[in-house]
Each structure stands twice: as C-alpha cells, then as structure tokens.
Amino acid sequence: MNFISGTYTDQYQLTMAQVYFHNDGEYQDAVFDYFFRKSPFDGGYTIFAGLENLIDILEDLSFSKQDIDYLRTQGFDQKFLQYLKDFKFTGKVYSVNEGDIVFPLRPVVRIEGNIIEAQIIETLLLNILNFQSLIATKASRIRLVAPHQSLIDFGMRRAQGLGSYHASRAAIIGGFDASSHVMAGRDFGIPVSGTMAHSFIQSYNDELTAFRAFAKSRPDDCVLLVDTYNTLKSGVPNAIKVAKEMEEEGYKLNGVRLDSGDLAYLAKRTREILDQEGLEYVKIAASNQLDEFVIKSLLEQGAPIDVMGIGTSLVTGNPDGALDGVYKLAFTKGKARIKLSENKAKVTLPGKKQVFRLRDDQQHLIGADVVTLDDENLVDEMFHPFETDKSLKFPDCQQEPLLKMVMKNGKRLNKVKSLREIQKYSKERLAELPLEFKRFDNPHIYKIGLSKKLTDLRNRLISEEKRKQ
Numbered sequence: 001m002n003f004i005s006g007t008y009t010d011q012y013q014l015t016m017a018q019v020y021f022h023n024d025g026e027y028q029d030a031v032f033d034y035f036f037r038k039s040p041f042d043g044g045y046t047i048f049a050g051l052e053n054l055i056d057i058l059e060d061l062s063f064s065k066q067d068i069d070y071l072r073t074q075g076f077d078q079k080f081l082q083y084l085k086d087f088k089f090t091g092k093v094y095s096v097n098e099g100d101i102v103f104p105l106r107p108v109v110r111i112e113g114n115i116i117e118a119q120i121i122e123t124l125l126l127n128i129l130n131f132q133s134l135i136a137t138k139a140s141r142i143r144l145v146a147p148h149q150s151l152i153d154f155g156m157r158r159a160q161g162l163g164s165y166h167a168s169r170a171a172i173i174g175g176f177d178a179s180s181h182v183m184a185g186r187d188f189g190i191p192v193s194g195t196m197a198h199s200f201i202q203s204y205n206d207e208l209t210a211f212r213a214f215a216k217s218r219p220d221d222c223v224l225l226v227d228t229y230n231t232l233k234s235g236v237p238n239a240i241k242v243a244k245e246m247e248e249e250g251y252k253l254n255g256v257r258l259d260s261g262d263l264a265y266l267a268k269r270t271r272e273i274l275d276q277e278g279l280e281y282v283k284i285a286a287s288n289q290l291d292e293f294v295i296k297s298l299l300e301q302g303a304p305i306d307v308m309g310i311g312t313s314l315v316t317g318n319p320d321g322a323l324d325g326v327y328k329l330a331f332t333k334g335k336a337r338i339k340l341s342e343n344k345a346k347v348t349l350p351g352k353k354q355v356f357r358l359r360d361d362q363q364h365l366i367g368a369d370v371v372t373l374d375d376e377n378l379v380d381e382m383f384h385p386f387e388t389d390k391s392l393k394f395p396d397c398q399q400e401p402l403l404k405m406v407m408k409n410g411k412r413l414n415k416v417k418s419l420r421e422i423q424k425y426s427k428e429r430l431a432e433l434p435l436e437f438k439r440f441d442n443p444h445i446y447k448i449g450l451s452k453k454l455t456d457l458r459n460r461l462i463s464e465e466k467r468k469q
C-alpha cells in the first residue's frame with residue numbers, strides 16, 4: 001500500500017521549498033544526513049528499519065491534481081504549484097543496509113540532490129525511518145531474551161492508529177516470526193497467524209462446544225484459548241478432550257493459549273497435564289502484556305512456553321515514545337554547512353560523509369564506527385566527537401564502508417529485498433556485536449569517532465560561524 005503523496009509532509013517544508021524554488025532552485029548539491037542521538041530503551045544499539053518502504057515511496061512521490069487544488073487553498077503561488085505538478089524526487093540516496101545495527105551521531109542515510117526535493121522529503125523520511133527503527137529495535141530485544149520461541153505480533157489493536165501496519169513489518173526485521181495483522185501480511189509477505197478471542201468462547205453456551213466448533217472449522221491450525229472460565233479446571237481439560245477427538249479424525253491440536261494469571265505456574269502445570277495425556281506435541285502459547293523483561297523472567301522461571309504473542313509493548317515501542325532521529329543539512333551551494341548549539345552533542349557534522357565500521361584482524365568488531373569525509377580513503381586515527389583532544393589509533397583495522405548508494409536519479413538501484421532476507425541480515429549483524437553492548441542495564445558504549453579531516457573542518461566552521469556573531 002502506498003497512499004503517500006507529496007502532501008505527506010509538514011507545511012514548513014513546502015513553505016521553505018517555495019522560497020528555494022524562487023531563489024535557489026538551481027542548486028543541485030544539497031546534502032542532508034539522517035541520524036539519531038540516542039538509542040532507544042537506554043540500549044546499546046539500534047536496528048535500522050524502513051529503508052525499502054522509503055525507497056518505494058520516493059520512487060512514486062508526486063502531487064495529484066487534488067493535492068495541488070488543496071495547496072492552492074493554502075496560499076501557495078501559481079508558479080510553485082506548477083512546479084509541484086511535475087514534482088519527482090530525482091536525487092541520490094546513500095544508506096546503511098536495512099536491518100544493520102546502527103549507533104548514535106553517525107549518518108545512517110545521506111540524501112543528495114536538489115535542495116527543494118531534499119527539503120520536501122524530510123518529514124516523510126523521518127516518519128518512516130524513526131518509527132520502524134524503534135519497533136525493530138524493540139522486537140530484537142524481545143528476540144534476544146527468547147531465542148527459541150515463536151514470536152507473534154498481536155499489537156494492531158493497541159498501536160498508535162495506522163502505525164501498526166509498519167510496526168508489523170519492523171517486528172519481523174527485529175526477529176519476530178509472524179503477525180496477526182492481515183493487511184501487513186498481504187503487503188509485506190509476513191506470515192500471518194492467530195488463535196481465537198474470549199468473545200468466541202463466550203458466545204457459546206459452554207466452552208467445550210466452542211472448542212469443538214473451532215477445531216472442526218480449522219483442524220490443521222487450531223489453538224484453543226483456555227482461560228475464559230478457569231484455565232486448569234475447565235480450559236485445559238476441555239482442550240484435551242478436543243485434542244483426543246481430533247486425533248480420531250487424523251488431526252493434531254496445534255496448541256493452547258494462556259492469557260491471564262501466573263503464566264509460569266500455569267504453563268508448567270499445563271505442560272505436565274498435556275504430557276500425562278500423551279499430548280507432548282500440543283504447544284503452549286502465552287500472551288498478556290508481555291515485554292522483554294516479563295519474557296526473560298518467565299523463561300528464567302522455567303516456563304515451558306513455545307509461542308509468545310506480544311502486542312502493546314512491541315508496537316508502541318514502550319516505554320519510549322519515539323526514536324529521536326533528525327535530518328540535518330551538511331552541504332549546499334558549494335559549501336559545507338554546520339548547525340551550532342550550546343549543547344556540544346547537538347553541533348552537526350558538516351560536509352558529505354562516509355562511515356566505516358572497524359574490525360580487528362580476526363574480523364571481530366572492535367566496537368567503533370568512524371565518520372570521515374566522503375573523499376577520504378582509509379584512516380588510522382579517530383577523534384572523540386566532542387572532546388577533540390581525545391583520539392584513538394587503529395593502524396591495523398579492517399574498515400567496512402557502510403553508506404552505499406541505493407537510489408540514483410530518483411530510481412532504486414538494487415532489487416527489492418524480502419523481509420526474510422533483511423531479517424536474516426539483521427540477525428547476522430547483531431550476532432557480531434559482543435554481548436556487553438546488548439545487555440539491558442548500562443550497556444557498553446559503542447564508540448563513534450571522527451577523522452582528522454572532518455574534525456578540522458568542523459572546528460574551522462565553528463570558528464567561522466562564531467566570528468560572524
């Protein structure tokens with residue numbers, strides 16, 4: 001689904017674009033960087049997600065007649081509206097691979113091209129990448145604590161409106177197996193899965209009749225919800241009856257779902273009872289306000305849960321409302337540009353840049369990415385981004401360039417990657433990151449350094465701007 005038009009932006013982008021159109025439209029050399037300042041959940045890494053959707057949207061971005069008519073009512077002038085009528089994104093996009101682990105302060109995506117186009121796309125780029133990266137990161141934390149369980153996204157009903165559509169996609173990138181979201185399944189090739197609601201059981205006069213009706217209709221994928229009345233006294237015994245009846249028909253009950261109470265205790269008791277009845281193959285699914293901390297605790301308690309359904313906490317990125325990614329101008333009109341701030345951490349990195357990931361001679365990550373100017377070759381020293389008298393030498397490191405061109409002249413350069421490919425890649429990249437960066441409490445800080453040339457450029461621009469004040 002791509003319902004996005006050029007109006008999927010903040011008004012100020014169009015207001016600025018109109019000014020650029022009348023004064024600076026010929027400048028084709030704008031460079032903007034997408035980066036964020038803090039990994040979510042006080043974690044030690046972020047999973048980058050949303051790139052394939054962004055490329056699709058940029059390829060199709062336009063203003064329809066209806067958009068133009070609407071913008072006319074908003075006071076935009078005729079010549080600019082005429083320009084918007086034929087608007088296309090014709091720029092270049094350089095990006096980290098979708099699914100890669102990324103860290104604060106260093107560019108994740110670089111947009112190059114006409115300043116009008118690059119400005120208009122700011123808001124949609126942030127909207128797509130910030131949200132999906134937040135949710136993919138949350139999903140990956142849940143996957144870290146539950147490496148062997150099936151993880152299903154149940155979040156659509158609790159999501160911030162239509163956000164659930166992209167949340168379901170991002171959850172797969174972060175390591176989930178399936179989603180209950182049918183439209184996300186249709187559009188993104190996500191395996192769609194589900195059980196039954198309490199309302200279904202309530203609607204019958206008794207639980208057993210409800211279970212039988214469901215099993216009859218869906219015998220090859222039947223998971224029975226066992227907590228509507230009493231999990232151990234009613235739900236599980238009734239599920240056992242139905243499982244035995246299904247066996248007679250040549251089917252196997254897929255599972256039972258626990259959705260309230262002490263999930264560790266109930267899962268253990270349910271497992272024992274099912275096993276005593278020779279139903280070792282029946283899986284136990286659990287849901288009810290699960291997140292990475294509850295799941296970790298349940299598994300530490302030895303809860304024999306095979307499938308976890310996770311809703312609210314996943315798709316809302318609880319407890320973080322958003323990833324704080326920003327989009328900042330780094331170059332235009334033949335000059336590197338900088339944004340100053342009282343807060344050293346908010347002074348931007350000027351110029352067209354590349355990012356290298358460092359590995360030792362055994363190919364192990366050394367826990368640092370270095371930002372260089374784009375025309376620099378390999379460097380052997382990096383400087384602290386704020387305390388520029390601190391530096392680190394790394395003479396024998398392997399350096400992997402992370403920003404690769406993915407769009408040119410507004411067109412995608414590579415074939416579309418499937419979600420499974422992106423998920424697999426993400427898993428491999430996260431596996432490279434040592435555990436100390438992945439722990440939830442006070443994770444080790446991944447270093448970001450600047451090359452000498454970039455540090456010098458930034459210092460020079462800071463001095464120049466300060467002299468003007």
Ligand SMILES: Nc1ncnc2c1ncn2[C@@H]1O[C@H](COP(=O)(O)OP(=O)(O)OP(=O)(O)O)[C@@H](O)[C@H]1O
Pocket residue numbers: 259260261262263264265287288289290294297298301
């Ligand atoms: N053994 C356990 N260890 C840790 N956390 C658990 C355990 N069992 C359940 N939880 C979590 O504790 C919370 C219990 O919430 P709550 O008290 O609202 O559930 P409930 O009363 O059992 O269910 P409901 O209100 O839906 O009937 C949930 O987040 C659940 O996932």
Ligand SMILES: O=P(O)(O)OC[C@H]1O[C@H](OP(=O)(O)OP(=O)(O)O)[C@H](O)[C@@H]1O
Pocket residue numbers: 154155157158196197198199259287288289290309310311312313
């Ligand atoms: O707890 P979450 O992680 O957000 O997971 C989603 C929840 O949504 C459903 O409950 P709901 O009460 O909405 O419907 P139901 O009657 O089908 O249980 C489901 O049973 C889960 O408990």
Ligand SMILES: O=C(O)c1cccnc1
Pocket residue numbers: 154155180193194195196197309311
């Ligand atoms: O299929 C389910 O069991 C399901 C789907 C959405 C939310 N809660 C449960």
